[in-house]
Each structure stands twice: as C-alpha cells, then as structure tokens.
Amino acid sequence: MKLAVVGGGSTYTPELIDGFARLRETLPIGELVLIDPAAERLGLVGALARRIFARQGHPATVTTTGDLDAGVEGADAVLLQLRVGGQTARLGDETWPLECGCIGQETTGAGGLAKALRTVPVVLDIAERVRRTNPAAWIIDFTNPVGIVTRALLRAGHKAVGLCNVAIGLQRKFAALLGLAPGELHLDHVGLNHLTWELGVRRGGPVGEDLLPELLAAHGETVAAELRLPHAVLDRLGAVPSYYLRYFYAHDEVVRELGGKPSRAAEVAAMERELLALYADPALDAKPALLARRGGAFYSEAAVDLAAVLLGDGAGSAAGAASVQVVNTLNNGTLPFLPDDAVIEVQARVDRSGPVPLAVPRLDPLYAGLIGHVTAYEDLALDAALRGGRERVFRALLAHPLVGQFDRAEGLTDRLLAHNKEYLPWA
Numbered sequence: 001m002k003l004a005v006v007g008g009g010s011t012y013t014p015e016l017i018d019g020f021a022r023l024r025e026t027l028p029i030g031e032l033v034l035i036d037p038a039a040e041r042l043g044l045v046g047a048l049a050r051r052i053f054a055r056q057g058h059p060a061t062v063t064t065t066g067d068l069d070a071g072v073e074g075a076d077a078v079l080l081q082l083r084v085g086g087q088t089a090r091l092g093d094e095t096w097p098l099e100c101g102c103i104g105q106e107t108t109g110a111g112g113l114a115k116a117l118r119t120v121p122v123v124l125d126i127a128e129r130v131r132r133t134n135p136a137a138w139i140i141d142f143t144n145p146v147g148i149v150t151r152a153l154l155r156a157g158h159k160a161v162g163l164c165n166v167a168i169g170l171q172r173k174f175a176a177l178l179g180l181a182p183g184e185l186h187l188d189h190v191g192l193n194h195l196t197w198e199l200g201v202r203r204g205g206p207v208g209e210d211l212l213p214e215l216l217a218a219h220g221e222t223v224a225a226e227l228r229l230p231h232a233v234l235d236r237l238g239a240v241p242s243y244y245l246r247y248f249y250a251h252d253e254v255v256r257e258l259g260g261k262p263s264r265a266a267e268v269a270a271m272e273r274e275l276l277a278l279y280a281d282p283a284l285d286a287k288p289a290l291l292a293r294r295g296g297a298f299y300s301e302a303a304v305d306l307a308a309v310l311l312g313d314g315a316g317s318a319a320g321a322a323s324v325q326v327v328n329t330l331n332n333g334t335l336p337f338l339p340d341d342a343v344i345e346v347q348a349r350v351d352r353s354g355p356v357p358l359a360v361p362r363l364d365p366l367y368a369g370l371i372g373h374v375t376a377y378e379d380l381a382l383d384a385a386l387r388g389g390r391e392r393v394f395r396a397l398l399a400h401p402l403v404g405q406f407d408r409a410e411g412l413t414d415r416l417l418a419h420n421k422e423y424l425p426w427a
Contacts, residue, residue, distance in 0.1 A: 001029050001311060004075040006126055007082035007143070008034025008064065009041035011275045011294055014287040016079075017049040019300020021056040027308045029060045035071035042066070044279040051285035072130045077138040077307050080126065080149075084118040085423055087272065091265035096415040098259050100408050103247050106265070107144045107194050109402040110412040113381050113393070116148045117416075118423040120385035123149050127158045138310045140303065141328075147193035148378050150328045151343040152385065161355055162328025163306055164193055164345065165299040166242050172298055173226070174201055177219045178211060185211075186347070189326050190335075190360055190367070191242070193345045195374050197367055198240040206324065206347065206358060212240070237366075248370065251402060268294065302326075309350045324348070329355040337368055342375050373401050388426030390417065 003020075005013065013034065020029055034049065036042040046064035053060060065071045072078050083090065093111030094104040103109040123143060130137055139160040141150050150162030167189045175182040178201075186208060188200030201215055202208040215223070216234055224231040227243045229250065234240060247254055271294055278288045302325070309323055324347055331342040334357040338344065348355035363371070377399045384392035393416060398409040417427045 001027070002031040002033070002075045003029055003077050003079065003307065004033040004035055004072045005079045005081065006035045006068065006072075007080065009036030009038045009045050010081055010083070011041075011045070011272045011279075011291070012081060012299065013045045014048055014052065014279070015291055015294075015297075016081075016300045016303060017052050018287045019304050020060075021052055021058045023301065023304045024056075024058050024060075027304045027311075029058075032060050032062050033071045033075065034062065034064045035066070035068055036064075037066050039066055041276065044276055047282070048279045048284060051282075052287070055285040068126065069129055069133055072137065073133045075130075075134055075137050076311050077140055078126075078130050079140045079142060079303060079307075080123060081142045082119075082122070082126075083143075084115075084122050085420075087265050087269040089115075089118065089420070089423070091263055091269070092419040094258070094263040094265050096419055097412060098255065099415065100411045101255060102408060102412065103251060103254060103402050104258050104263070105247060108244060108247055109400060110397055110416060112145050113384070113396055113400070114416050114420055116145050116381050117385050117393070118420060119143060119145075119149060120152045120382065124152055124156055127153055127156065127160070131158065138307070140306060140310075142299065142303070145193065146328050147343045147345065148382055148385070150193075151341070151378065151382055154330055154343065155341065155382075159354070161306065161310070161350075162193065162343065162345070163299075163302055164326075164328065165297060165302055166194070166196065166244075167326035167345075168298040168302045170198060170240065170242075173223075174198075174215060177222065178215060186324065187326070188347070190346055190363065191344070191371055192374055192378070193328050193343070194242060194244040195248075195371065196242045196345055197237070197245075201240075212238075216240075247402065306350065310352060310354070312352070323350055324358070325350050325355075327355045329357060332357070334358075334360055335363065335368070335371065337372055338375050342378075370401065373399075377401070388424065390427075393417065 034046050042064045049062045090106050093106045093114050097104040097110040105111050141162045143149050146162040146164050153160035172182050175185050186202040186205050187198050200210045201212040220231050224234050327348050328343050328345045331338045331344045332340050346357045348357045380396035380399050384396050394413045397403045397412050421427050
C-alpha cells in the first residue's frame with residue numbers, strides 16, 4: 001500500500017508518522033511519500049520519519065520529493081495537509097480582522113474566508129493532478145477550512161473525505177474522565193466542520209447508553225474549563241459544543257482577548273523553529289513532547305482509521321468499530337434543512353465505497369439555525385474561491401454570522417484583498 005502526504009514537510013508530520021508506525025497492523029503501509037516544495041524542511045522531516053519507522057520496526061520505505069506528480073503516482077490514498085502562505089499568511093488572518101472588531105482566526109470568520117480563497121484553487125489543482133496520475137486514489141483532506149475544501153473537492157467529482165481531529169480529541173478526553181477505553185465511546189457528533197456539538201456520549205455504539213448527563217454532572221467544570229466556556233452554558237445546552245463555538249458564544253470577549261496578546265500564529269511560528277531544530281538532531285527517533293503543543297492531537301489515529309477502511313475491508317481498527325467514524329462528507333438529506341450538496345461533519349459508516357452519514361434526529365433550532373446560517377456563508381465563500389471578485393468576497397463576509405454588518409464587511413473585504421494579493425490573481 002502506498003500513501004502520499006502533500007504538505008509532508010509540515011511540523012505536524014511526525015505526529016502522523018508516529019501513528020503509522022504504532023498502528024501498522026491496522027494500516028499496512030509499504031511506501032510513504034512525503035511531498036513538499038520546501039526542500040530543507042522536507043529533508044529534516046523525512047529523515048526523522050525514517051528514524052521513527054526504524055525504531056518501531058516498521059518495514060515501509062519513506063521517500064521525499066518536491067515533484068507532486070511523481071509523488072502521487074500509484075498512491076492508494078493522498079493526504080492533504082498544506083498551508084498556502086505558511087504562518088505568515090496565518091498571522092494576517094489572525095490580525096487584520098481585529099481592526100474591524102471581528103474575530104481573527106484562521107478557519108472561521110474573515111480569516112477563515114481568506115484561507116479558503118487561498119486554498120481552494122491550490123487543492124483543486126492538486127486533486128486534478130492526482131486524478132490524472134491515479135484516478136482510483138482516495139483524497140483525505142485535513143487542510144482547513146476542511147468543510148469548504150472538501151465541498152470543493154466533492155463538487156469537482158473527486159473521491160474525497162474531509163477529516164478533523166476535534167471529535168477524536170473529545171472522545172479521548174471524555175473516555176479518560178469516565179474511566180473507559182476510547183473505543184467504548186460513540187459520540188453523537190453533529191454540525192459542520194469547526195461548528196459541532198456532542199449531543200450524546202454513548203457507551204458501546206450509536207444506540208448505546210447515553211453517558212452525557214453523567215459526564216456533565218460529574219465533570220462539567222473540567223469540560224467547560226477546557227472549552228473556556230462557563231459551566232452554565234453546557235448545563236443550559238445539555239450538550240458539549242466544540243471549542244470553536246466560543247468564537248460565536250463569546251465573540252466580543254474573545255476579540256478583547258485576541259487584541260491584548262500575541263497571536264497563535266506567532267506562537268506556532270516560534271514553536272516550529274524549535275521543532276525543526278529538534279528534528280535536525282540525528283539521535284531523535286520519536287516525536288518530541290513539544291509537538292503536543294503544536295496542535296493536531298490524535299490526527300494520526302483518525303487518519304489511520306479512515307484510510308484503513310477506505311482502502312481495506314472495514315474490519316478491525318485501532319479505535320474499534322472502524323466502520324463508524326466522524327468525517328466531513330455530503331449531507332444527502334441527513335440534515336433536511338440543508339441542501340444535499342452541503343458538507344456536514346457527522347458520524348458516518350465508512351467502507352471502501354466511502355462514507356454514508358448515520359441518521360440524525362431532528363435538531364433543536366438552536367443548533368439548526370446556526371448550522372444553516374454558516375452553510376449559507378460557505379456557499380458564498382466557495383463561490384468566491386472558485387470565481388473570484390470583490391463583490392463575491394463582500395457577500396460572503398456579509399453573510400457570515402460573525403460579521404453580518406455592512407460597514408464591517410466592506411472594511412474586511414478591503415483588508416482581505418490587500419493582505420492576499422499575491423495569492424489571488426484576480427485581485
């Protein structure tokens with residue numbers, strides 16, 4: 001089995017390599033290709049990947065290349081984890097929206113739109129080249145904003161599934177709090193990428209006993225503290241929102257916080273420099289502890305489980321019940337208030353033919369309303385990413401629930417275009 005990772009020079013990659021090494025019986029890789037135009041970073045990451053595999057006795061070969069077409073040729077699956085513009089562009093996404101009194105964040109709000117505009121054309125070009133080289137390959141997208149990027153891929157007819165680590169991270173945390181193995185818990189995870197709620201925490205499977213009331217009663221303060229939301233919010237919802245919901249539920253508070261401290265992009269850039277220095281040590285043969293602060297926890301396990309069922313027979317997984325996983329895929333009537341071609345993030349039954357979402361009970365308007373609102377924004381964001389134009393950017397910003405005011409949308413449009421000219425030829 002051959003896997004290719006586009007963006008293989010990312011400092012995230014050793015997390016992925018560690019998962020491939022530990023879970024080799026679940027996903028028996030024979031060849032792993034790391035693809036990245038940043039040759040120096042790629043060399044450091046590739047060498048560490050080989051050392052990690054050697055330490056854990058993994059027999060796969062690891063190759064590195066800056067040639068996308070050669071790297072993806074013959075691949076069974078291609079993982080996308082790229083960042084157009086790097087941390088410099090992310091720094092912009094997190095700062096210029098604050099000038100208009102809006103959230104500065106790389107996956108939602110105005111910053112998230114900027115990232116989508118930069119990313120969608122690049123990902124579609126990569127996917128077309130994968131299709132020409134190997135039309136049978138699955139594309140697994142971890143590139144943010146995952147929902148919009150995955151929708152672009154699916155609309156263009158690619159064999160694509162979107163993946164995020166939020167659900168698997170919450171599953172692991174809940175299991176630890178409840179004293180259970182992660183594989184014993186099934187989350188009723190519903191929404192859009194980075195806009196989700198856990199409406200149930202079930203023991204044993206999709207129809208198992210719901211432990212969410214027990215979790216909130218015994219550990220609500222702990223969960224709320226991790227989400228940085230008041231405990232009362234969880235009690236009143238009777239659900240656990242994604243930590244990204246804080247940008248919606250406490251928008252003004254977060255804007256004040258972000259205006260008074262260094263951006264996450266600046267922190268990550270400093271962390272990446274330190275990580276790359278560690279990766280350069282020829283004695284290092286395991287992912288360093290610092291990587292846990294970089295983000296993407298449990299991404300490798302989610303990626304292994306997903307790739308294993310897409311490429312195998314769906315039987316057996318490191319996390320148990322491999323055929324039921326949280327993915328980003330087409331709605332197709334699952335949430336009846338959304339169009340069929342919307343991309344939702346829910347539990348789905350996955351096999352070699354792809355994911356099919358599990359049925360979702362009728363959602364409270366409290367959740368359905370925000371999901372519908374953000375889906376409308378994503379429609380406009382994708383249109384702007386595919387066709388360009390200042391007016392399309394403005395319309396997407398005006399539609400976003402974190403913007404929604406004419407003057408703000410105008411100011412944000414001007415700033416977005418000014419900061420992203422080199423990535424948007426039409427601008």
